[in-house]
Structure formats: C-alpha cells, structure tokens
Amino acid sequence: MNYQRYIDWADDRIVEDSRKVILAFLVVTVLFGAGLGNISTNAGTQQFTTGLPAEEAFEEVNTKFSPAFSADTGSTQLIQSETNVLAKPAMLRMLRTQESLEQNDDLRVTSTSSAAAIVARELNPSATTTEAQIRTLERSTDSEIDAAVRNVADNPQFTGLLSNDFNRKSAAASATIGVVTHELPAGLSSGSGQGGDSPLTDIQRQTEFTVDTTGAGSLTVFGAGILAEEFSNVVADSLILTVPAALIFILLFLSIAYRDLADMALGLGALFMAIVWTFGFMGLAGIPFSQMLIAVPPLLLAVGIDFGIHAVNRYREERENGTDIGRSMRITTDQLLVAFGIVTGTTVIGFLSNLSSDLPPIQDFGYVAAVGIVFTFLIFGVFLPAAKVELDRLRERYPIPTFSQRPLGSEGSRLGGVLRGGVVIAERAPVVFLLVILVVTGGAGMYATGISTSFSQDDFLPPEDNPDWIESLPEPFAPNDYTVTETTNFLDEKFTSSQGGDVTIYVEGPMRSDDALEQIHRAGEDPPDSFVREDGRADSTSIVTVIMDRAERDPDFRALVSRNDHNDNGVPDDNLEEIYEYLLSSSSRSQALNYITEDYRATRITYQVEGDASDSAVTEDAQTVADEFRFEATATGGTVVFQAVSDVIFESAIVSLAIALSGTAIFLVFIYWVIEGRPSLGIVNVVPVIVTVALLAGTMRYLGIPLNAITGTMLALTIGLGVDYSVHVVHRFADEYHTADLVTALDRTVRGTGGALFGSMLTTVFGIGVLALAVFPAIGQFGILTALSIVYAFLTSLLVLPSVLVVWSRVTNVWPGDFRSLSRRRSVLPGDDD
Template identity: 20%
Template sequence: MFYKKLSYCVLLFIFLFTCLSLFSISRLRFDYNFDHFFPKHDPELSFYLKYREKFGNDNDYLLLALSHPKSIFDPVFLKKVDSVTQIISRLRHVERVQSPTTLSSPIIEAFGVFEVPYLHVNEPERYQQDSSTIYQSPGLVGTFFSADARSVALVIQTSPNLTKLPSDTLLINLKGKLHLVGLNDYHIAGKAVAQSIFVDRMQYELALFMSISIVMVIIFLYFTFRTWWGVVMPLMVVLISICWSMGLMGLTGTNIDVMTMLLPTIMFVVGMSDSVHILTQYVTEVAEGKPKTQAIITTLKDVGLATFITAITTAIGFLTLLTADIGPIRNFGVYTGIAVVVAYLLSMTMLPAMMLLMPLPPRTAPKKEAFTWPMLLRRLLLFVFKYRTRILVATTGIILASIYCISLIRMDTTLLDDLSDNDPVKLDFKYFEQNFAGVRPFELYLKAAPGHTLYDLPVLREVEEIEHYLTTQYGLKFIISPLTVVKTLNRAINGGSAESFQLPQTEAQWRKVQAKLKLFRKRPELNSLVSANQTEGRLSGKMGDIGSARATQLTDQFREFMRKQTNSTLLLTHVTGSSLLLDKNNDTLTRDLMEGLLLDILFIGAIVGLMFRSFKMIVITLLPNILPIVLIGAFMGITAINLKVSTSIIFTIALGIAIDDTIHFISKLKLELMSGKPLYYAVKRTYLTTGKAVIITSCILMAGFCTLIFSTFEGTFYVGLLISLTLLFAVLSDLLLLPILVVYFFRPKNKVPSKQPQKQIQVQ
C-alpha cells in the first residue's frame, strides 16, 4: 500500500510540473539568425561589431534579378522594371533601392552637377546608345546588368537586422508587387530570404520528424514487448522529458534554431534506451515468477547503476559541445544533455510508479522471447569465439585503412551549405553567381595613417593597388571604396567619358577633383564608405561562394600581400565581415569539438576506471567505441563529406550514445563476476542477458536517427546518416569485439581466471 501511495504522489508531481512546462513551451519562438553562429569570444567578432556600427551591416540587403527571354532593352520590360523600382522603394523595411533604371552618371560643369541616366526608359530610340554606354562603363556589367543582356539586378537595402516576421512581410509584399506589375521571371537572394525559408522549414521538419519518430518507436516497442503498456510507458517517459527540457528553453528565453530543432527527435530515440533496459529486465524477472514489487526492486538494483552511468556518459557527450564558441551549438548541447538526465530520472521514478500500478505483463510472450533470443545470441557468441583471431586481425586491418581514409577529410563549408544543390533558394543564389557578381560579401577596413586622409592621393594609390590584387588574384567581381568615389568624380569632371574612370594623372587634375569632393559628401552612398573625418572607410565587394577552405587560403595570401606591399605609413587595413567570421568558425569549431571529443573520452575512461579499478578495462571499454568513430571518419573521407559545423558535432554525440551498450555490458559483467562466476561463464551470461536489450535499443536508435535523412537541411541529413552508421558500427563492435577483448586481456582482481575450453561455453 505504501508503494502505491508513493507512486500516486510521484505521478501527481510529474503531472503538475508537466503542465508548467507546457505553459513555458508556448513562449518558444523559431529563429535563424546568421549572427548567432559567429564565435562569441573571438576578437574578430568584436572588431566586426564596431565596424558594423560605423559602416552598417554587410548583409542587410536583398538582390532582385529580373529576366527577359530575349533582351533587357525592351521598352515594355524596362517600364515594368522602373515601375516596380518605385513601388519597392516605398515598401516598409526598405531604406534604399539601386536599380538599372535609376542609375545615373554625374557630369560636373561650370553651372553645377548634372545626372545623366544610363537608361532612358521612356526613349526607346536611345536604347542602342544606352546599351553601348552601359557595357563600356566599368562597374555596371555583373552588378546591375548581366553579361548576356538578359537580366538586370536591383540592390534593395533593408532595415538593419530584420527578424523573421518583418522579413516575411517584406518578401510577401515584394513578390506581390512583382506579380502585380507582371514580372514573373525573377530571382531573389539575401539574408531575409534565407532566414524566412530556414525558419519555415524548421517548423515543418520539427513536426514531421517528431511524428515519424513516434510511429517508429511505437512499432519497435510493440514488437519488443507485445503489450500496450510496453508502448505507452516508455513513450510517456520520453514525451515528458522532451516537454520539461523544452519548457526550460522557453523559461530561459532560448529560441528554437536549426540545432535545437533536433532535440525532440534525438530524445525520442536516445531517451528510450533506459526505459527499454528497465522494462526488458522487469519482464525477465516477472517471467521467473517473482512478485511485482520484488521484480521492480530487483530490476532497479540490477540495471540502476548501468542506466545511471549511461545517462551520465550520454549527457557528457552532449555537454562537451560547450567547448564550442557558437551559441546554437552550446544551447543544443546544454538542453539535450539536460533532457537526457531528465529522461533517466523519469525512468527511475515515473516508470517504476507506472509499473507498480499496471497489471503484470503476460508470461507467455516473455517465455517465447526467452526461447528465441538466447538461442540467437548463443550462436552468435560461439561464432565470435570460434573466429576470434580472425576478428582481431580484421579489426586491426580496418583501423589501419581507416586512418589513411581519415586523412582525406576536408574542412570546408559554404554560406548555404545546409541546403541541397537543387533547392530553389540555393538555385537563386547560384543564379546571381552565374550572371552577376555573386552573393558572398567581402569587407576590408581602411584607416589612413596619422597625418593623412583616405582622399589623399598617395593613400588612394595604395587602395588602387589593393583593388587590383583583389580583382585579379582574389576573385572579387564587384568593388566599391573611397577610390570608386574619386574615380567617379574624375569621370564627372571630364564629361562622363569611360576612359576618365581612373585616378587623376597629374597634380593639377588632382586638385581639381579635391575641390569638387564637397559636392559628393552629402550623397547617401558615401555615408557607408567613408567616415565624416575621412580617416576611416571600407572597401566592400562581392564574389561567388567559393567555400571556407578556398576563401581562407585566399585571405591568408591577401594578408601576406598586404604585409609586403602596403605602406603602413600611409594606410592601415583589416579584413573583416560576416563571411570571414563564418569561415573562421569552421576551423575553430572543429578544433573545439575535437577537444570536446577528447574530454568525453577522458570522462568515460574515468567512470569505467572507478567501476573496475583497472586500466586494462578502460582500454577494453573505449576501444569498441572509438572504433566506430574512426570508421565514420573513414566513411567521410571516402565519400568526400566535408568536416563543418553540422558534421563536426557528430563525433561527440555519437560517442556519448554508442558507449551506452558497452556500459550495460560491463556493468552486468561486474555483477556476474562479483557473484563468483568464472570469467568465461560471466561473459556468456552477460552476453545472453544484455544482448537482447543492446540490439533492441540500437535498432530503435538507428531507426530514429534514420528519419533525419529525409530532412531538406544537408546538415540534419548528415547528422541522421552518420550517427545511424556510428550506432550500427558500435553494436557490431560490442557484439563481435568486446567479448574477445574481455577474455583476452581482462583479469579480475582476487579471482582465478577460468581456463575452460571453448566447448564449455556451450552449456545449454
């Protein structure tokens, strides 16, 4: 009676806490902000934030390409472009629009400044001359006009740091105006597009994967226990643990992003492990005829320590993600680690309470299972010991081959790496790479040395040399800087001729340009190029998304060029920008997470060492679980899967999950040895009793993670694929390699190891 009252109290407390968690979950929001993936404590981030305050964000813009099947120099088409330009400029969250129909070339004469449009939209008879002027003017082709004259591009400057809702509003209004005007062949790229699409897909995939995971888990649980309570009880444990952890996210104001979106799906499979081991042992105890209360107590004694250790090791695997310096990665590690601990606590409290209140499981099913599972596992164990030498030799060869394959892994990522190559959003971005300058921003901070300004001729010549290198060697297809302003002025003074778009050649010409600079100081585009005192400025450019590996190499070469060629007594520079930070992220994150993996290994080794007081047992336990990590690294090298943000987290997560089965094995082995059984017989008993739970939980885990391969996010796809493969390798390693390592190398203290021949293991 006491136990029943205690069970009701436990369930009532859990129910009340779950209600509070559901209230907190209602406060959760979806978010995808590129800034959150910047390294928080990197000095480069501090520099960029100060730079952004002075000159604005380098990705607060939208690119809009409008296409014509034949030629853009069509009166109807250009009038539509001009009309939509005027409409877009009046939309909310739009600060400025640069359009081919509003571009003009300034001409400075004695009476003042005249703006001569490049395109005379309402004068079709001048289109041929306009075309000639445009395609001879530097800076226009590839920026506003495609080389094949079939597309034009508009640059829409948006309000700073738009969040999801205003981004959606702007895009809906923009697309609506395009359809209203009749411009249906268009391409849009920019941060607002990526943010809107990512958040929408996160919401859809969160619901999809949770649904698939629930169905998969129900199927596996039913075929395992053949009872309704064997399905409902583990499912309730996992659902409530997810509810509590996400409620904590809502309470702390943490949003759901592309990383924490994985938490429910991962918990559906990871959190199920402890419940399955407990229920499997409980069914076995009941099948042996023990009363319900005694069966529950015995079950908790037998598997309690093992489930505690597996929960701790799995949580450590996620918590080691705290070594990363990226907010979404850290949040994912923290909240998933907490969810694992919560699932364990519920498995040890809520699950026994429900078992006590539920009717006894039928004994016929367990007897049938007991007949088939031991027979299967006995044959497998005999196979392992019969071919143990061959297994060890094959394992050694696989490790050596894997080490070579790991050397083939490349560290590389692109701006839209999470999207598949045929994704419409990614295709739009590629359109701008193929027809215009591209979407990858480049930023260079310029600072005149003391006693100089950025408009001094010697300083501008330094900038000109830098621009020449960036165009010819680095690969920038579009550049704007203080030098652009001066070249434009020189052209304006000389009647707008394309040949005059250069620095003045003589001192007299230079003084003439200097005298006209004040005419341009109030132009809005100059505010984001040069500071008011003319000592600080920016060089901004665009290029194709070449990937972080190539970009890092080019940036290192550019810095070396600057160190050797730039006169620091005239000009100081610093490469910065969001792209640089994302590139740097890849290198630092990979290093941090490899450190986290090492930390994970050390923690697990310490736990095993405390259990067995044996260094050999630490090696025996870790080797079957490091082997799957090595195999996954080899798989990545062979299949050319790059090491990046999404794939580098896999190793620490996989190790923390894969070690669980090994912990259950050695915990049971310890109990068998403590009861006085010889080593060989203890291994056999351990193999037969834990093998079923090991295989079932591994199948549930693999099936659950396999659901992620249907994601439209490439990173989520690889998380599902690679962790599923890791778990497959891990269960094979535990079943085939671990028993051999134990009997070959482990010698229990104060015990005489069994010298039974192999045939003695075949006791029925």
C-alpha cells in the first residue's frame, strides 16, 4: 500500500498553496462558528439514568400511580432547625410561613403540610385550614401541646417529618420538614435524577424570598428546582474558574516551548480554531453541553499543544541544519503527518470506546471528543504548518520580530542530557529494568482491583465549604453562593434513621388472578438483611396493606375479605376484582390507586430499608425479592436506579478499557506493518501505555478517587492520551533507525522528540491540572487524573520505551537498513538530488 503519494500531495498543498490552505480553514472556522449559538446545556444526574430498565420502571411507577388527569405538581421542603421545633413558638413560625405561602398566588400552592399542622389537628380535629391551625396553637397551653405531640408520636406521618433526635417523653426535636405542593405550568419529570432547567426553579426561588421576608430565619427552602439550578451553576462557575487559569499556564509554558511570539500566536490561534470547530459542531449536531463535556476542551488542548510543539520543533530541527523553508516543512510534514495520523487513530479509538457505555452522556463525550481530535489533527497537521511556512516567508521579506528558533532538547542542552536517562538504562541493563517495571505494573494492577465505584448527586455538586481563596475571588470569578450541599448534608445527618429509605418493586401481571395478592404477601416473609423487619416480616406498604387497613375500619369490607380469604391470613385469594371495585368505590380510592392501576394490570410494593445498608446490598436484595414473583417484577426506586448507574459505570470502564486497548493494539500493528513492514513495533508501542494505565488505576485507589460518571472514562482515555507520547517516540525512532545505529537512533529520538514531549507535557499537565480548581468535584478529580496520566505517559515513553526498543531489536534481530523505508524518503523529496 503506497500511502506516500497522499503524504506528498499534502506536502505540496502545505508548502506550495499555503495561502489557499489558510483561507480554506478560516472559512470553515466561520461556518462552525455559526453553530456556537445553538449550544444548549444539560446538567445533573437525570441525564445518566435515562434508558436504564430500573429508571424506566421508576417512570412507569410515577406515571401509573399518580391520579389520572391531575395537574402537574412539584413540592418544596421547608426545613426548620431550632432548639425544639415542637415548641409552641417554633410550630407557629412554621404554620405562619405556610399561610404566607398559601396566600401568594404566584407560588401556585395547592396544599401544605407539616408536623405542626398534625399537632394542631390533634388538638382540634376541625382545624382543617392553616389559619384555623394557627388559632388552635395560639389558644393552647404548652402542656396541652406537649400532650398532643405524645398522642401523635405513633403516627408515622408525624415522626417521618421529624429529625432522628425526636424525644417522645420531652416532646422535643431539633429539626422538622414542612412540605409545600405547587401546581406547575409545565410538566415536571419525576425521575430519580435531577438536573437541567426545571419549572420549579423560579417558584422555589420566589418561595425562598417569601420565607426570608416573613422573618422565619430558622427555615430553609429546598427542592428539585433549587437543586437543578445549582447543578447548572456549578458547570458555569467551574468554567469561569478553570479556563482563565488554564490560559495562564498554557501561555506560560507555550512561551517556554516556542520562545517566539509569532510562533506562539500561531499555536494559540490553532488551539482556538480547534475549540470553535468542536463546539460549533456540537451546536450544529444538536448535542447539549453537559458536565461530562467540560473535559473536552482540556483534552483538545492536550493533543493540540502536543501536535503544535512537535510540528514547530521538528521544523526547527531541519532549519537549524541550514535547510530552506519549503524543504524543512516537507521533511517535517512528511514525517509528522504519519505520526499525527497514528496518534489521531489511536486517540479516536480510545474516545470512541466510550460508545460501548449504556449511559448517553458518556456516549456523547466519546463521540464529541473523537470528532474534536480529528479536527485537531487537520488543524495542526495541515493549517499550522501552512501558516508557519507563510509566516517564515513573510519574515524573509519584512522585519517581523524573531526570537529563539532553536529546537527543544537539542544536542548539548541541559534538557537533552536529562532526557537521555532512559537511553543510558537501555544501554546498560534493559532486561533487568523491564523486569522491575513488570513487577511494578503487575502490583499496581492488582492493587487497582479495589477501586470503588459511585454515582450520587454529591459528584455533581460543589463541596459544602469552598476554600477561602475561592470565596475571596472578585467578580466575575467569584462562584455563586451554594447551599444545596450544606442542606443535603444536614438532611442526611438529621433525618437518616434506622429506616434509611425505601425501594419499590414494580409488578406487571393479571392482578385479578387469585394468587396475585398472596404473591405480594409471601414476598414479605423472611425479608433480606437490608430490609426493615416488623413482626418478622418486611415493613412494606402495598395494595395488601391498603386492604388490611380498610378491613380494620369497615365491617362490611372486612366481611367481604373474610369470605374470599380461604387460608385465613387476612389476604383475599378469590374474587379479587370485587375486592378492588369495593376499594375504588369507597373513600380509600385514592389510597388504593397509589398501589394498583385502575385496569388491575400493575401494582407496586414499597419496602423500607435499613439506613446503614449499602446501595449495592439494597439493590441486590430488592432484585432477589422481585425474582420471587411469578409475574414480571422489577426492582426500582432512587437507590436502585443510582446503583444501576454505578454498575453501568464500572462495566463501561472495563469494557471501554478492553476495547480501547485491543483496538489500539490492532490499529498500531496494522499501521506499522503498512509504513515500516514491522508489525511488532505496534506491540512495542503499547507496552508503555499498559504501564501507564496500571499506574493510573493504582493511583486512583490510593487517592480514594472512585470510578464515577466522569472518572469512569479515565482508563480508556489514558490509552488515547498515553499512546500519543509513545507513538511519537516509536515513529521517530523507526525513522532514525533507517540510517543510524540503535543507540544513536534512540539518542536522537529522546533529544528531538523527547524535547517536544517535555514541553507538551508541562503545558498540558498544568493546563489540564487546573480542572482541580473546579467547584464541580468530579471534574476536579478528572483534571488531577488526566494530568497524572500525562506525566506517567511521558515518563514511561522516555524511560521504559528505550529499553523495550533495545530488547525488541535483539529479539527480532532488526538492524539499520532492514526497514521497508516508506515513512521517510529524503532522497526523493523535491529539491533533492536524484
């Protein structure tokens, strides 16, 4: 396969038609720039749960067990914290706040509830309005109120609104929750995740303002709308903090790498062009910007900076030898277009491996990043060289200021001496060194098997307390005031009791079948460890508990149930349709429809779970219970959905790693067979990447960084980024090995390519490392891990790879001149003597 003619064609366009190339790229930039205005945003956890079976079941539960034709509603929590929220003054504050909210038409309040309202109704059953409840409490004595609190202490609706420290004897608790229900002007998803724009946001912010103006300082407003707003704000604040910092570091290290103002301007312009093309493509393709995609610009910068420094540095090497502009660039692009193409191919494979994930945001990330890398290849492989040619031709005609044009790592420089450390090891003890690396890699890989996996709202929210230096930043860098994390931590602390939550079993089947209710009843026997027990059975609510509750209060219904209960366990097992019809025609209709559909084709059972049970244990136990049903049953609920996402993240990380590694290896073997006739070089190329992945995975466990929605992509991305460094070394080595001995080829490689890699490594490590400043925790972790992966890739490429190449040369018995010599043909470049 003679690919060289295509490289020659590109060389001609870059050198001979440089102005046309520049103009074409600028026109395309304008076209992509038009798409920037179409970019939308998508934030929060909801985007990750879409499409999962547990989430689909959760959606069906919320849809089927809501009142038919009811208005869309949303709820706001009023969190009250005082010395004793059950004292008369505190309860009056809560009720007066409820009353002020009910009177504000803009808030579209349909109902309010609180522990204070329950106590007031206990004192006066006819106090059905908030106004009447306030009057009742105002007229009651403290001792009467305390007695009423003790009377309702067995009511789970009452205790469910109180903090864990509720003391029945002293009628005291330090916190309580009131609930305000709003009718919404637009639909609101009832999924388990939150994020994006929410119709509740404006209402809840108005609610917050109203509560503040009433002087109820002990009350905090919380809800899905506020949560959604902070999910979005954290993305914007992270960008505002990290982008300027990244620019500062990039400018600093690019100035060191280029050491020439005009060259640096070209590099920065190309980076800007890559960002515009990528995000313009997103806008034109209708791909929303999510938290996952915050990582795309740094990744493009990492590869773009690497390409730019390599192109300019390689060109300077030829220019330093006295070669003219056109011939120097032909030699540069003749070599680097191949290297850049290999890097692009392997990096794209690493990114596209994320398409194997079942999570749409991770798929979008892989797709956008892959497209962006292709754009980066075109811009830095074609546009930048053409612009550099045109710039240097202008320098010959005009007095454009020129600073240092000496390549990094040139012979005799201090940097060059440091970089050849790997060559020294390779000369003296390559086999021993590789055996040590093998042990370290194996140990790191084994240690990494203990990496944890997580998926929670905390991954998408800022820390409760930002560092002082962030809080002291001036506008526009100062972040928003975040309250959600503090509120959620308070709720976890105060309201997480032995009953830590619930899970739902969604059952679809003929609920008229005689054994339908018996299946539900049997499922509660001998419950798993994570389920709360009550009298030896699982603590649950279902259509069975609704029937039992109605039977206790209604003699006629009790007789009906008894006639159709053949085994006398209180659960009817005959004429179930008649049982259901009685319930739906009684005052228990709304309660029954919370657990069974009107067509009697689906039901749900809610089980209480222990507060100290892990999400994985709860999910596994819920699935075990669901499997006991003869009908189709699905375990669902917030806990199950989030655990399902966590499981998918882990599976995606492993699958994408396997795809990226195998795909990269196959690609490299093929490419080196085509360009050098030595497919074994492809395997050599992968060795430092494997070491890098193992070291990074071990570091993740050591630092306590879990595989979450963001960091779950890191292992595959490490292959995509790490192979960048090893490809440059191997390809340059193969090129030098055509005409030089083994040690000389290695020496030239680490001095020339190693110098460019060093400049690229410093720039990208600090440019991406600034993501650690993000107020979005998962992105901060992503930045740290990406920076570490680049450092590891740099070190393994310059320290490990020389020894691997030496051993490869011995094993394959390859010597200079044995190559197919297709990648570099100075003797046939235009301007050479034939």
